[in-house]
Amino acid sequence: MAVSLAADVGGVRRFASDQLLTLAKVVVENALQPIVEVQTGVVFGYESLMRGQERIGFDTPLDILDQAEAVGQLLPLEQMVASRALAKFATLPDHAAFTLFINLDVRLIPHGDAMVDSLLAHLKAARIAPSSVCFELSERFDNTNVPEFASLVNRLRRAGFKLAIDDFGVGHAEMKLLCDYPIDYLKIDRHFVAGVDGNPRKRHLVKNIVQIAHVLGVRVIAEGIETEGEFVACRELGVDLVQGWLIAKPTTHLAELLPAYPHLREVGQSRRSSQSLDEILIRKQIERLPTVYENDTIESVFDLFRRNPRQSFFPVLNANGEPRGIIHEIHLKEYIYQPFGRDLLKNKVYERTISHFVDRAPVVGLDADADRLMAIFANTEGSDCVLLTENMRYAGVISASSLIRIINEKQLKSAQEQNPLTGLPGNRAIRDFMQDAGRDSDGFRHFCYCDFDNFKPFNDHYGFHLGDHAISLFAALMRRYFFADGVFLGHVGGDDFFIGLSDWTSDELTEILDRLLSDFHGDVTELYSPEDRASGRIRGEDRHGITRDFALMRCSIGVLELPTGLVIDDVSRLSSEIAAIKKYAKESQSGLHISRFRELGQAEV
Known part of the structure; x- marks a missing residue:
């Protein structure tokens, strides 16, 4: 009986290989799994996951993707899956407030332009901003060894898409990606999350990964959260976002998705009725500078510097209000003082947008304590500020001088007590x-x-x-x-x-x-x-x-x-x-x- 069943499955797979895309259109579905803010339980976005491939004899999504690559149908299969994910995402209430995470197979990188063109067309039709989509760079293969990778990343950034490193810690070249490319999110692999609450070595690793990421202006997502202990440990180690079965399993039924999972706020929380001293002091010193959106015109940036002559930099946000970094006047001076500098920037052939001038800056949440902010400044050479967020959106900046005032006031308060x-x-x-x-x-x-x-x-x-x-x-x-x-x-x-x-x-x-x-x-x-x-x-x-x-x-x-x-x-x-x-x-x-x-x-x- 077992032999017969195996033969049936094998026959289905052989048939599926000949008609893979046709059958996939019939059986493959998109499941969404919530990714939530660790401090509030509010949904930040969803990861799109493939489901249904087992109906045509493939045990996992990776199996069907490998077969699609073998028969030359990987690009149309991925385009079909991505377009369906966008269509499903667009039906969510208030979808503009969320981010859709889509996996990018390294084998598609040589076909990157065709993939991006198709995706942009779907986004335009659905009226979804590119900043609502984040590509997860799979570490199953070494992305950086693909010749077209750097140019694809540049195009994705210019278009406004976000980037994440998937399965951080168990794949290829993660540190190269983190060092050399403008990454927005880092997803810590489940291996390091499993049992982190009871494993000092894992806690030490996660703590330092979070610290490094925040110094580089990268937000951290913990994958595969399954227990309250893992959730509490990740929250206290500074992780920004979490996903896993403790929050919600992937589902193909949108009615099962919630806008928030408020019970997470109570998991392991002390019942404090007031803010911490550090947060009170930080909120007193926070400076809410005017911001630049990455899709604004260069002329609007010049105008902003002209109206604020004493300010040397401004935060840059994406369309969702998340910090991308800062734009500094020093990078624009050569164009400001050059006879035809401004005209050159406006020239479509020269093609210089705001994204070309963005410097990465440390990004942390408002719940960080003063000592953590000081550690970030100490590890960030030449940083003008730390960008602060509340519910993952821009909340303001803290400068070095403001941080010194915070530390001094904290020490004074401690002495008074x-x-x-x-x-x-x-x-x-x-x-x-x-x-x-x-x-x-x-x-x-x-x-x-x-x-x-x-x-x-x-x-x-x-x-x-x-x-x-x-x-x-x-x-x-x-x-x-x-x-x-x-x-x-x-x-x-x-x-x-x-x-x-x-x-x-x-x-x-x-x-x-x-x-x-x-x-x-x-x-x-x-x-x-x-x-x-x-x-x-x-x-x-x-x-x-x-x-x-x-x-x-x-x-x-x-x-x-x-x-x-x-x-x-x-x-x-x-x-x-x-x-x-x-x-x-x-x-x-x-x-x-x-x-x-x-x-x-x-x-x-």
């Missing part, structure tokens, strides 16, 4: 540390909450002066024992402190905390009168106003351990876990209790 008694950072800084550490799963992380036992009766009995002395004493001991890199010390307020650590083992931490608790108890005991020390207790009122005996003061420390590979962005949940652990610490004989956080359920106690 330090506790005046101990000089340690306060609650905002503690929260920021916990959030950053929760997102960085490369090693063990420990959050230690320190709280004095029986501080109130001591403070009531001996006065605020000695109470402040005990607080200062503990802060000094913290600094003595925790001074290495990767250690954060904070003062929650009163007699509550916080210690945050990365890359410490539980044994190392237990040893140091035992010494800290022992030394503090010994030193603080000396603050009591000889009589109280001898009795080991004092009389005082508890928080309910009831008079009773209290033991001498000590400190209890509850420690929450986050294991390697765990990504969590919910600071409120972490805080509630720590509060529960603190109760166990106060009830313990040693005053120290360490629990490991589990991704599902409560901490292990």
Whole structure:
């Protein structure tokens, strides 16, 4: 039976090879898979994928494309698939707001002019701007070795199309493409996305790919997102856009497509009711310069510089409002001061458009923090600015001088929030540390909450002066024992402190905390009168106003351990876990209790 079935399939394929295009027109369909903005869940675009080829004996789209190439029908097959994708895309409500991603087979590059001519005709008929179409350059073969590749890329850019590198990391010449060609998007292959939340090596690679891409003005798409952990990890590593089964599977039925997937905003998010300090400061300094559209005339650019004589550059956008780079007056000076320079630019034979003068510039979202912006500036030689986007559209620019003001104001705010008694950072800084550490799963992380036992009766009995002395004493001991890199010390307020650590083992931490608790108890005991020390207790009122005996003061420390590979962005949940652990610490004989956080359920106690 199996032999018969195989023979049937083989027969269909042989028949299909003779009539491939005719049969493909009958069975092949276009499926669309949403590509969404990682911060909002709003759909940015759709990738067009081939479906239905199995009905004529081809297991995958690649199989039918290979066969089409073998029988000389690849170009008409791809033209048919692309035209149908555009027709389907054009029926979407508000399709002008989206981008259609179409795969470009390297074997079509020698036929690039015919392909582009056909596509432009379809776009014109459907009234779709070329900037609504992005060609994905497949890394199955080395595009850059095809002689016609450079000229095809230039034509695509002049026409207004966008370009993406597909399957980044597993193909040929991706870094050459990224370095030498004006790429808009980089699609990280599923290999690096799968299990990224639990794999430090993958996290490190993705983080650096994102950093490199943003410095070059390229936006990053993570392919194949299938779990919430992968989604959260990609979001926190700075990825701009995501696609995969977690969001939506490819579908041939347009009614199944949604304009947004708002549930993604809640996945792994901490419940913050306000903006971060960095975003507030960045929004204060953002400068919304006038913009140039890449399909504007050169004359309009001259006019813009004439009306803004103190501005040396302007952002360049595509028809969808996405940044393409900047246009700098220095590149136009030779034409401005040349006797017939402007006439030369207008000459159709000479053919110089705005796209010829665009310089790439770093592009990041408004949700980036100040340190990330500073890192991008540090890695971008001679950059005039960083282009900021909100929902992937141009939001303004940040110059180097503006960034310096942001950093200075952030440092001033941090200094103002330090506790005046101990000089340690306060609650905002503690929260920021916990959030950053929760997102960085490369090693063990420990959050230690320190709280004095029986501080109130001591403070009531001996006065605020000695109470402040005990607080200062503990802060000094913290600094003595925790001074290495990767250690954060904070003062929650009163007699509550916080210690945050990365890359410490539980044994190392237990040893140091035992010494800290022992030394503090010994030193603080000396603050009591000889009589109280001898009795080991004092009389005082508890928080309910009831008079009773209290033991001498000590400190209890509850420690929450986050294991390697765990990504969590919910600071409120972490805080509630720590509060529960603190109760166990106060009830313990040693005053120290360490629990490991589990991704599902409560901490292990």
